[in-house]
Amino acid sequence: LRSRGLGDVYKRQTEDCEKIITQAIKGGTSMLVTAEEMLKKAKAGKYAVGQFNINNLEWTKAILATAQELQSPVILGVSEGAGKYMTGFGTVAAMVKAMIEEMNITVPVALHLDHGTYEGCYKCIKAGFSSIMFDGSHLPIEENIEKTKELVAVCKGMGMSLEAEVGSIGGEEDGVVGMGECADPEECKKIADLGVTMLAAGIGNIHGVYPANWKGLSFETLAAVSEKVGDMPLVLHGGTGIPADMIKKAISLGVSKINVNTECQLSFAAATREYIEAGKDQKGKGFDPRKLLAPGAEAIKATVKEKMELFGSVGKA
Ligand code: 13P
Numbered sequence: 052l053r054s055r056g057l058g059d060v061y062k063r064q065t066e067d068c069e070k071i072i073t074q075a076i077k078g079g080t081s082m083l084v085t086a087e088e089m090l091k092k093a094k095a096g097k098y099a100v101g102q103f104n105i106n107n108l109e110w111t112k113a114i115l116a117t118a119q120e121l122q123s124p125v126i127l128g129v130s131e132g133a134g135k136y137m138t139g140f141g142t143v144a145a146m147v148k149a150m151i152e153e154m155n156i157t158v159p160v161a162l163h164l165d166h167g168t169y170e171g172c173y174k175c176i177k178a179g180f181s182s183i184m185f186d187g188s189h190l191p192i193e194e195n196i197e198k199t200k201e202l203v204a205v206c207k208g209m210g211m212s213l214e215a216e217v218g219s220i221g222g223e224e225d226g227v228v229g230m231g232e233c234a235d236p237e238e239c240k241k242i243a244d245l246g247v248t249m250l251a252a253g254i255g256n257i258h259g260v261y262p263a264n265w266k267g268l269s270f271e272t273l274a275a276v277s278e279k280v281g282d283m284p285l286v287l288h289g290g291t292g293i294p295a296d297m298i299k300k301a302i303s304l305g306v307s308k309i310n311v312n313t314e315c316q317l318s319f320a321a322a323t324r325e326y327i328e329a330g331k332d333q334k335g336k337g338f339d340p341r342k343l344l345a346p347g348a349e350a351i352k353a354t355v356k357e358k359m360e361l362f363g364s365v366g367k368a
Pocket of ligand 1: 104128165166257259260289290310311312313314
């Protein structure tokens with residue numbers, strides 16, 4: 052009897068252990084999802100999923116909390132510079148995965164390399180990202196095609212999603228704001244046909260704050276690209292400062308992923324400035340980083356919420 056009792060305890064404990072291990076393994080692979088399913092749903096449902104770039108723990112925590120609160124799918128974007136800043140892509144992947152678990156995040160989250168170089172793509176594949184962007188837009192189209200083709204095969208094997216780019220996105224470089232290029236729809240089709248998950252096509256969009264003389268998005272280009280690539284989800288970079296009506300029109304023409312970076316940086320900086328200018332860091336323990344960084348984090352949450360509402364992804368988790 053005694054030995055049977057112990058046997059039962061042992062059996063129960065073994066079953067418990069198995070459950071924990073299975074969950075851990077499942078968690079390890081399912082905590083992050085690729086961008087594929089969420090973008091297919093977005094394209095079919097005529098809304099867009101936001102890619103919000105992360106720079107540190109506060110950024111990541113604020114974006115994840117907002118996505119969970121609003122029951123929205125989300126893509127966390129990591130540029131090569133931000134990855135380096137956070138000591139490497141391995142740190143980023145470990146932090147994001149642990150945070151999803153510790154914060155009980157249940158909405159779909161993709162961890163995505165933003166504007167990856169060929170080498171950067173392989174680093175993120177190794178680090179356990181669920182999605183990458185290979186930005187070959189500055190390369191001759193043949194080389195962009197060759198490298199994208201290779202990465203399509205690798206990502207398929209790894210169960211990851213892949214974004215490609217045609218027509219480079221403008222932006223500020225050394226103080227000069229370059230106007231965004233408009234992609235050639237034929238080239239877009241060539242890249243889309245390689246089997247990428249999503250395609251960023253330049254339509255006059257620019258990273259950073261739009262200059263006063265910006266001509267707006269080229270919907271003519273977007274419509275032509277959309278017609279060529281069919282069901283392929285299109286990506287709109289440079290989401291900061293694009294007027295709401297242009298965002299809505301872009302979504303209606305096939306954009307299902309919109310990238311936002313600068314706007315979170317601006318709202319974080321403004322809220323932090325306000326806190327310091329009000330002398331709050333000098334009152335009591337206001338210098339404690341958990342207090343000092345809190346208004347900035349709340350400001351990021353407000354920006355992300357505003358964008359998710361505009362993009363229509365709220366309640367789509
Ligand atoms: P903004 O910084 O202009 O929002 O652009 C973000 C982006 O496109 C990242 O790839």
